[in-house]
Amino acid sequence: MLSLKKIKELRDQFISPSLSVAYKDPLYIVKGEGQYLYNSNGKKYLDAINNISHVGHCHPEVTKSLHEQSKTLNTNTRYLHENIVIYAQELLRTLPSHLQTCFFTNSGSESNDLALRLARNYTNSKHTIVIEGAYHGHTAATMEASPYKYNGQGGNSAAKYIHQIPMPDAYRGRYRENSADITEYYIKHVESILDSLKKKDEQISVFISESILGCGGQIILPEGFLALANKTIKKAGGICIADEVQIGFGRVGSHFWGFESENTVPDIITMGKAMGNGHPLSAVVTTKEIAQKFNNGMEYFNSFGGNPVSCAVGRTVLEIIEKEKLQENAYLIGKYLIKGLNDIKKRHNLIGDVRGRGLFLGLELIRDHERMAPACSEADQIVNDMKERGILISTDGTDRNVIKIKPPMVFTKDNADQLIDTLDQLLIKKKYN
Numbered sequence: 001m002l003s004l005k006k007i008k009e010l011r012d013q014f015i016s017p018s019l020s021v022a023y024k025d026p027l028y029i030v031k032g033e034g035q036y037l038y039n040s041n042g043k044k045y046l047d048a049i050n051n052i053s054h055v056g057h058c059h060p061e062v063t064k065s066l067h068e069q070s071k072t073l074n075t076n077t078r079y080l081h082e083n084i085v086i087y088a089q090e091l092l093r094t095l096p097s098h099l100q101t102c103f104f105t106n107s108g109s110e111s112n113d114l115a116l117r118l119a120r121n122y123t124n125s126k127h128t129i130v131i132e133g134a135y136h137g138h139t140a141a142t143m144e145a146s147p148y149k150y151n152g153q154g155g156n157s158a159a160k161y162i163h164q165i166p167m168p169d170a171y172r173g174r175y176r177e178n179s180a181d182i183t184e185y186y187i188k189h190v191e192s193i194l195d196s197l198k199k200k201d202e203q204i205s206v207f208i209s210e211s212i213l214g215c216g217g218q219i220i221l222p223e224g225f226l227a228l229a230n231k232t233i234k235k236a237g238g239i240c241i242a243d244e245v246q247i248g249f250g251r252v253g254s255h256f257w258g259f260e261s262e263n264t265v266p267d268i269i270t271m272g273k274a275m276g277n278g279h280p281l282s283a284v285v286t287t288k289e290i291a292q293k294f295n296n297g298m299e300y301f302n303s304f305g306g307n308p309v310s311c312a313v314g315r316t317v318l319e320i321i322e323k324e325k326l327q328e329n330a331y332l333i334g335k336y337l338i339k340g341l342n343d344i345k346k347r348h349n350l351i352g353d354v355r356g357r358g359l360f361l362g363l364e365l366i367r368d369h370e371r372m373a374p375a376c377s378e379a380d381q382i383v384n385d386m387k388e389r390g391i392l393i394s395t396d397g398t399d400r401n402v403i404k405i406k407p408p409m410v411f412t413k414d415n416a417d418q419l420i421d422t423l424d425q426l427l428i429k430k431k432y433n
C-alpha cells in the first residue's frame with residue numbers, strides 16, 4: 001500500500017491542481033461501511049457529510065447487484081434490456097404522473113446540462129433564471145447557470161442570458177424573517193426579470209432551482225417561494241427545473257423528493273448523487289411533451305447512461321430505501337438532530353441558526369448576533385477539529401460559514417448524539433472567537 005506522503009506526491013504530480021482535498025491534514029481513507037469510514041491506520045470516522053453513499057458505504061446488496069450484473073453483461077442502450085425499462089418504471093412510480101419520460105446520464109452536471117438543453121429546445125430561448133449562490137454542475141452550460149462558480153474565485157461574470165435573483169435566505173439574506181412579505185419581496189425579483197424580457201419582446205426559457213439550497217448554505221426557502229416562483233415562470237411560458245441532485249431519494253424525510261415538500265410540481269427533474277450510492281448514475285425526468293419536442297431528428301445517445309449495470313444498481317438502491325425505511329429514518333433522526341443542535345445553540349453564541357429538513361441540515365455560524373458577520377475561519381477550524389475527533393462534516397454557503405450535515409441515511413440516534421456531544425464539548429473547550 002502506498003504511504004500517505006507518496007500519494008500526496010503523486011497526486012501533486014499527476015492530478016489536476018484545481019481539484020482540492022478536504023481538511024488541512026488530508027485523510028487517507030481505505031474502507032467504508034455503513035455510516036463509517038476508516039483511514040489507513042484503521043481509525044474509524046463517523047461520516048456525517050457523504051450524501052452520495054445514501055444507503056451506506058459499500059452496502060452489500062448494492063455491491064452484490066453491481067457484481068452480478070457486471071459478470072453477465074454491460075453494454076450500451078442500443079440493445080433491448082429489461083433493466084433500463086424496469087428501473088424507469090420504478091423511478092417514475094415515485095414521481096408525479098405527468099413526469100413520464102426518463103433520460104439516463106452519468107453525473108448531476110450532465111443531468112442539469114441536458115435539462116437546460118431540453119428547456120431551451122422547448123422554449124426556443126436561452127434566458128435562464130438562477131438563484132444567487134446556486135451550484136448546478138461543472139459542464140460549460142451548468143457553470144454558466146451556477147453563481148456559486150461564476151461569482152466565486154476565478155469566475156467570470158454571468159452570460160447575458162443568465163439572470164440572477166437574490167438568495168431567498170430568511171436568515172441573512174436581503175429580506176429577512178422579520179419582514180412580513182418576505183416571499184413577495186423575493187418573487188418581485190423574478191417578476192422584474194420577466195418584465196424586462198417582455199419589454200424586449202424576448203421569451204423566458206427556464207428557472208432552475210433546488211428545493212433546499214445546498215451550496216448556497218443549506219437554505220430553507222421562505223414559505224411558498226418556490227411554488228409561487230414556478231407558477232410565475234410557467235405563466236410567462238417558461239419551464240421549471242427541480243435540481244434534486246443533493247436532496248432527492250427521501251433525504252428530506254417528509255417526502256421522497258424535495259420539491260414535494262415545497263408544494264410545487266416542476267416540468268423537469270434532475271437527479272444523481274444518491275441514485276447509484278456512489279456508482280456514477282443520474283437521470284433527467286420530464287413530460288412526454290418536452291421529450292417529444294426534443295426528438296427533432298437529432299439522436300440522444302449516451303455511451304454509459306442507462307447501461308444494465310447502472311440500472312441494476314439503481315434498482316437495488318430504490319429497494320433498500322424502501323426495505324430499510326430510510327426516508328422514515330431521515331425524518332426521525334433529522335428531527336432529533338435539529339432539536340439537539342438547537343439545545344446546544346442556546347449555550348454557544350457562535351451558532352446563529354440551525355436549519356434543514358430530514359438529513360439535510362445546516363448550522364450557520366456568526367461572529368455576533370447584531371451585525372451577523374459570518375464566522376468563516378471559525379467554521380473551517382471547527383470542521384478540522386471535528387475531524388480530529390472522528391467526525392466528518394464540511395462547510396458551505398457563499399461565505400463558507402455554514403456547517404453542512406448530510407450523512408448516509410442509515411445514521412442512527414447514537415450517531416446523532418455523538419455528533420451533538422462532540423460539537424458541544426469542542427465549543428466549550430475551545431474559544432473560536
Ligand SMILES: Cc1ncc(COP(=O)(O)O)c(C=O)c1O
Pocket residue numbers: 107108109110112135136137138210214215243245246272273
Ligand atoms: C445541486 C447540485 N446539482 C448538481 C451537481 C453536480 O453533480 P455532479 O458532481 O454529480 O456532476 C451538484 C454537485 O455537487 C449539486 O450539488
